[in-house]
Structure formats: C-alpha cells, structure tokens
Amino acid sequence: MQIKTFLLLTASLAAIPGVCKADGSAPFGVASAYNLVALGTVDGHGNTVLPGNISTSADVTGRVAAAGMVLNGTTIGSSLNGDPWGSLAAYDFVSSGGLNPGESFNINSHGNAYAPGADGSFNFNGGGHRVTSGGSGIDFNSLRTTLDAGSLYLNTLAATGQVLGTNQPGVNPSFFVLKGTSTTLNIFNITAAEFADTSHPIDIQAPAGSTIIINVDGTNLTLGSPLFYNENQATGDSSADDNILFNFADAQTVTIDAQFTASILAPFAILTGDSQMGGTFIAAQIGQTGEVHNDEFTGTLPGPPPATTPEPGSLALMGTGMAAFAAAIRRVKRS
DSSP states (O other): OHHHHHHHHHHHHHTSTTTTOOTTSOTTGGGGGOSEEEOOEEOTTSOEEEOOOBOOOSOBSSOEEESSOBOSOOEEOSOOTTOTTGGGOSOSEEETTOOOTTOEEEEOSSOOEEOOSSOSEEEESSSOOEEOSSOOSOOHHHHHHHHHHHHHHHTTSOOOSEEEESOOTTSOTTOEEEEOOOSSEEEEEEOHHHHHOSSSOEEEEOOTTOEEEEEEOOSEEEEOSOOEETTBOOOSSOOTTTTEEEEOSSOSEEEEOSOEESEEEEEEEEEEESSOEEEOEEEEEEOSOSOEEEOOOOOOOOOOOOOOOOOHHHHHHHHHHHHHHHHHHHHHHHO
16 A cells, blocks of 8 residues: 555656745745645545644744634734745735634734634734735645645655764764755654654754755654754744754644744644744644744755656646545545
C-alpha cells in the first residue's frame, strides 16, 4: 500500500512542476502571505470534517485566513515586517464563514477584512474596511489539495543532514543537534519523541540562508523545549529562522508548548500551543495559541522532477485525480 501511494503521489506531482517549489515565487502560493492559515479537511466524499476555524485569542502580528471562521476577537496585523509575499493577499483578514455575534477584532494593518454577514465588528486602525460579498481571494479547495500533496511529497525526501543527538564536541551538551552542511538545502527526519524532549532543545546547525526542512514523524506531537538555530534562539519578529520549515505530514495534532521560531506545514492537523511562536503556520485547524509573530517563510522548497507538459485533456483528468488522491489520504488519516 505504501509503495502504491508513493508511486501515485510521485506521478501526480511530477505532472505539476513546482507544486511546492519557490525559486523566487511564494513557496505556499497565496498562503505564504498569511501568518495563520486554516485549510479545513474533507472526507473521501467531499464532506467537511474540520471546517478550518482559527480560534486563538492571542495577538497575531500578521494576516489570518480561515476556510471556516475566525473566532475569539483579537488583534491582527500589528507588524507585517518585510512582507515578501504580501502582494498576494487580497485581504489581511479572511473569515470565509463570517463572524459570530459579539466578536470584535482590531486590524492594525492598512488592509481590509473579508467576513460575510452582519455579525461581529472590526476596529480598523489603519484605514481598512470590511467586505461582505464576493470572493476572499483564496480558493481554499485548490489550496488544500496543493498543500496536502506538497506536505506528503516533502515527507518522501531522503535526509541530507545528520541527526547527531546530544553531547556533541564544542556545543552545549544539552542540545539535540541536527547538523547540515549544504548551503542550499538541508533535510532532516526526526521522531515524535525527539520533537517532544523536554530536556534537550533542538539546535539546528546549518549554513545561514540555506533552506531547512525537518520532517517530523508521528500523529500527535508536542514541542517539549525551545528551538535553537546555530546555538541562537530567535524571538519576536525575527527573520533569523525564516528558512526553517517543520513538516508534519502524518500529524493529527501539533502542540507548541515552548518558544518556537520556524514555520509549520501540518495540513491534516489541529495546531495549538501556549508559547510564543513566529513563522508561517499552515494547518487544518488552529485552536488557542501563544502570541504569534509574522515571520514569513522565505526558503526554497524542492519540487518534484519536471515532466513533459500534459495535453489540456490530461490536465483536466490529472486535476480530478489529484483532488481524489488528496481526499483519499485525508480519509485514511482521519479513520
């Protein structure tokens, strides 16, 4: 079954060169412009399983986009930083399902908010306004299918870096060291237990500016210790760790309970936490979190090998097959 799944995934992705490849373009498409993105999940029949809500009440310094609803009024858009992908966002706040009565949001950026209906309210501190009709600028169904497939593809890549563990010469002996030497791309595979270790913080040692992908195995994961990069711990709106991506292709829940500055791709999982976090965070659904800082992921993700461009009829068939494939994967993961 695993071999068949891998072959189907490889064939499907190979027909779409750059499905998750940056090369100067946004690595997650329109999702790259957002600090928090909730994609939702569907079953094999296209029925909604998770609506894709964002329910944190913590301050979020970047943009938010929910396939479902944004719940629990809070402050959005206080610091968009360099905002490399900001031009892709039609709105700084997207709550596709509208708002609940009585909820109020402070929008500190200069952008607008998309939220159908008349419930809830906004305080626009940068001159924006609310839009209740038309589209949000995000095709969540297409985005979900693409990012599902992208996460599964990244999870098939062979490790290029070494998992050295603790007690490494010249390094804090408590650090759990991941060592990469490539100046372009370093890939690591770690276990749920290594991610959850409360005694040994993960220290990623790799050339500055290189893209770092860490595939984390397991279905229910909790970060146990703060994250370090070349023995330094970034905080707040820092761009130091903008090239680091943690990929959770198998996860159903991901909890960030320690200082974390890196991006997360967990399209099948519910993301929660109680510690400060900074990066691009993409999940099926997002619950309560700590304060969220907008450090947009700027790494270059590897895409599948290029293939001959299909004929238009084949493209249509391939699109149908990709949607069915992603739905099947979701069905297996939720069963």
